[in-house]
Amino acid sequence: MLSRRHIRIKVMQVLYAFRGTESDDFSKDQRFLLNSIDNMYNLYLLMLSLMIEVQKRAENHLEKTSQKHLATAEEKNPNRKFVNNQVLDMLKNNEQLQAKFEENHINNWDLDSEYVDVIFKEILASDIYKEYLETDTTTFNTDRNFIVDVFKEIIAPNEKLYDYLEDKHLTWLDDLPTVNTTILKLLRKVKKDASAFHFLPKLYKDLEDKEFAIKLFKKTLLNQTALTAEVTKKTTNWDSDRIASIDLMLLKMGICEIQSFPSIPTKVTINEYLEISKEYSTPKSSVFINGILDKLTKEYQTEGKLNKIGRGLM
Structure with a gap:
């Protein structure tokens, strides 16, 4: 997920903020560098969890409207394509992914649910959603293409979400393009029989990349x-x-x-x-x-x- 260029950017940011000398104890700043890189994975998990929460919000919406006192026939028997989307179900039912959410304390949307509502309402108002509901057949490819379009056209460019992420972690703004690109690639490539680890990519391509980050930071500073x-x-x-x-x-x-x-x-x-x-x-x-x-x-x-x-x- 993490490219060498992004590693260089992370090192540049820490060196620029640190502005120390060769004699300084830089262990704290090296930890900050590695934590900043590791925190990029939390952003990735957060964006994935948002899609799961939006699906839950959709299900809750259908349940509430169907129980209205004067619910229409359409409200009583709604189109459940979005709620039953196979790609979203794959994310929701992925035990390894859920364990990662818990391990990394990805629970932002419990407290900041208004952003889930913002995304959900934009989806409902979109032509992407209307065209999806109007399709005659439901296949895994149809479901996947819909989620790709939703992420690319609605979630990734959302300004309110952008402001929220900026408030949470300043470095996330630089991480967001890489994270969004990674998610789009994984969504486009996912298959019905995909491994549970399909949506759990490695942060570093290999150990050499992590060593590169540390060595570039140390060598430049020293x-x-x-x-x-x-x-x-x-x-x-x-x-x-x-x-x-x-x-x-x-x-x-x-x-x-x-x-x-x-x-x-x-x-x-x-x-x-x-x-x-x-x-x-x-x-x-x-x-x-x-x-x-x-x-x-x-x-x-x-x-x-x-x-x-x-x-x-x-």
């Missing part, structure tokens, strides 16, 4: 003086105050990665930090960062300092 000196060498015509703080941090991380991660191609490193700068810094930052990292890479290569393993890694 070598800040030397990394800053490398940047200064290539910006002699720049007033240090003119270099955006985010750009300086991204440059130090990029140089650290070029120097300390022999298995990562330099082109990959430079491209990753260019893309991050486009999202988090100024419009001209990517050009500036590309120029500095490119010059340093060529210099290291000429001097024999570019220690890369494997072909095509220069």
Whole structure:
């Protein structure tokens, strides 16, 4: 679920907030980094649990309307397609997933049920919902396509939900696109006979990714003086105050990665930090960062300092 780029963003955020020196005790900030990454999984679980709660809300709605004193024939015998949606049932009845909810204390919607109502009402008012109820047959594919559309068009872009998540955890705003993309991929790929673990992806692709996060954080922090000196060498015509703080941090991380991660191609490193700068810094930052990292890479290569393993890694 977690990409290397998102790991780099997490490291950048903690380093930027920390702004410590090589002599500082950074164990607390390393824990904060890992907790921030781990908390991304809670967001993933929270978004999945929201869909389950919306289904429960729909069932409760049908039950209440059917018991009205002057209920219409349609209200007494309502269309139960949404309530009986096979994908939502799969989520609701997944014991491993429910255990994860309990283990990670995912119970937000018990206290903040108004957001469940917001999503439910938007679904009821949507053309997606009306077209779904009008379909003649109910198949697993029909149910799956409906849930994919609901998540993509109603849940993921919901502004009230966005504001709620921002209030709960500031870092969730950066995590949300990755989480939503993961959920959409899993929804699109789910099959009727899917494993119970289909909706329980790993946070890290492998152990190397977690080690990458820790090493990049430590190496950048512990070598800040030397990394800053490398940047200064290539910006002699720049007033240090003119270099955006985010750009300086991204440059130090990029140089650290070029120097300390022999298995990562330099082109990959430079491209990753260019893309991050486009999202988090100024419009001209990517050009500036590309120029500095490119010059340093060529210099290291000429001097024999570019220690890369494997072909095509220069």
